[in-house]
Amino acid sequence: MPTSHRERAPRVRRLADRLTAHYRTAIEPQYDPGRRSWMLRWYDGPTTDAVRTTLRHSGAEAAALVVRRDLTTRALVLAAIRETRAGAMRRWVGSWGQRYHLEQILADQAFPDRPSGPREAAMLERLLQAATAEGGRWAVPDESRAFQLVARDGIAWLLPSDRLAGPEDREGLALRPLEYLTARYAAGIHRIAWETALATMPVRAAVTAARTDPSPTPEAARAALSLLPTLRAQLTGELDRTQADLAQACGSV
Structure with a gap:
């Protein structure tokens, strides 16, 4: 007799907890009634290929689970900064085209929301702030607005400091x-x-x-x-x- 989804639930949750601890990313189990299957879902973090590989080593039942990684605005906006610097962001494709392009290049990148250093982190925070409309404590950045800003104005204005770096500046925040x-x-x-x-x-x-x-x-x-x-x-x-x-x-x- 096939195992019911209720009987599988504790095992799937334990597996999700182990993956969460392993990757240090919140991985949540979700049951899809339409497909009658369990799915593991998370934001940013490891790639889907990495998680699938881990699941294949955890038995047939684990390997059969559906996995899904979604990207946060933070990861997409960071990618927009990098792609603008590389000359790969295009104004004419619109925000949905930009998002599709960024999703494709991030597909095989683990932890895409992590800046490479203090300077990039400061640039990211400045762009997120500029893309957030006035709206109180629950206001969130608008990724389309962020794409528009870097397409129109570039990224030099995001630099955290316009002063000349001195011997004490070891984090790359000031200008060389x-x-x-x-x-x-x-x-x-x-x-x-x-x-x-x-x-x-x-x-x-x-x-x-x-x-x-x-x-x-x-x-x-x-x-x-x-x-x-x-x-x-x-x-x-x-x-x-x-x-x-x-x-x-x-x-x-």
């Missing part, structure tokens, strides 16, 4: 020298690249911009000075290559 000069002086395609992808301008252009600034800030001057060894190495390399090429040309005549 080339980032600081790019944020201050970049124009044209370099400005667009900075705002949308946090791409910095060439070192030589950045140092030149600070040197020719009629009134550079002390921070701009310090940033440019710190880049001089890098610039010197680049110029020396270019001169060495030029000398080698010309010497080779002289020898081939």
